[in-house]
Amino acid sequence: MSLPSSYKVAVAETPGSPLALKDIPMPAVGDKQVLVKVLACGVCHTDAVVAAGYFGNSFPRVPGHEIIGDVVKIGSAVVGVKPGDRVGGSWHGGHDGTCRECSRGLVQMCQNEEAHGVTLDGGFGEYVLMRSQAIVRVPADMDPAEAAPLMCAGLTSFNGIRKMGIEAGSLVAVQGLGGLGHLAIQYANRMGYKVVALSSGSSKKEFAQELGAHHYVDTSAEDPVKALTALGGADLIVATAPHAKAISPLVNGLRSLGKLLVLAPVGNVEIDTTVLLRKGASVLSWPSGNITDAEEALEFSKTHGVKCLVEKFTLEKVNEAMGHMLTGSVRFRSVLVVD
Structure with missing residues (x-):
């Protein structure tokens, strides 16, 4: 499929400022990267913390770590996913594969972990470029808006309890x-x-x-x-x-x-x-989970009828979605739905 030369994102440009809608150039896809057309992205309290600058001066930054979308392009070294696959992304955006934590399968605790929406641009946009090692396979028959918060809120509660x-x-x-x-x-x-x-x-x-x-x-x-x-x-x-x-x-x-x-x-x-x-x-406590944990959380939710209650917003209303989340007026998770 042909891709546009640019796409829209909601970006935190300076600490504490409202998110701004911008068009940015479509990036080149690296050998181990996956380009995803975003369908939905949950709005988490951590997104507001990032936008406020509490994770350091990593600006401009596109927030979002509860990502659901479809693969549109893959790098030459990517295996396991292909264009058209339904996938997701969580907090975990990548790991070095060499530290003690990674050797034990605890990649979400990697000493050099990358995080969507924190050190890497996240899912508050029409597209997101992800590392292949951070791709979560998502059942195609799950509603994207309901599945998105399961990438963080669902994964955190499911994995924490079972551990x-x-x-x-x-x-x-x-x-x-x-x-x-x-x-x-x-x-x-x-x-x-x-x-x-x-x-x-x-x-x-x-x-x-x-x-x-x-x-x-x-x-x-x-x-x-x-x-x-x-x-x-x-x-x-x-x-x-x-x-x-x-x-x-x-x-x-x-x-x-x-x-x-x-x-x-x-x-x-x-x-x-x-x-x-x-x-x-x-x-x-328990820090979220790895890719397998995320896939098992989705499968468990689907099998046992666990439903996340969501309020949907368009990308253009991202600041309204953030406001609802911060004031607690949303029941129970704000989700951006991207056309």
Whole structure:
């Protein structure tokens, strides 16, 4: 197929400025690169962090790391994908293949990792140029807009929960009912756990139960620690809402050898280490996942009917999409849909 000489992107030109729509030249495709026509790209909180300059002075930069699209051109050394294939891209944009982490298959922790939308231009545009080692194969029958957030929010919650080694039938509590939380509840339910949703407000109870929560705790009216203790204590608590004061006391709601999995990038959180010592409990996290993890997250979601609820925006309304994400007015993930 013939390609245009240029294409439209939404770019962060200076720290803190609104994203600007620009036409940029169509790049040459390197030997190990893949050119993708973007169909949809999720809007993540990290995109706003990048645009604000917290990852350094890497400007101008096209954000976006929840990418779904179709391959339109491949480099001469690329194997495994071909033009017409439905693919995706996550945070992981590339790795060196030589460091200790890469040798153990933990490429998303590579000491020299590239990241879409951070060190490499991402998916906020009509096209994106990706490294072949970062290509995720996507089922063609998945809705692109619904699949896009699974590249980050879905992958993070799915992979984080399954890496904790919690036995099926155990009690898993999910703190927060936003973009990460509404997916974590679904994954925990489909993995065979008894699920408790922790969120503020009685109006969310029915929705949490529809997602798969067996119990709902309104944290504005009830102490979540007492509620969890009454249920015997949680084997795993998944913290998805970035509120340090809400996360801090949750270790008291763990049962012996329980785990607090922190997926929200919240900064410093006070933890009572006496509780950890007494219960043999632990506080852990997990950094997203590699390409295989992403493909397994997609396949699991498709097989078990895990759905990400999205609000769609055109590329021209990218700043509106970012604003909705930052104010929390979107339910539950903002997604750019590219014609």
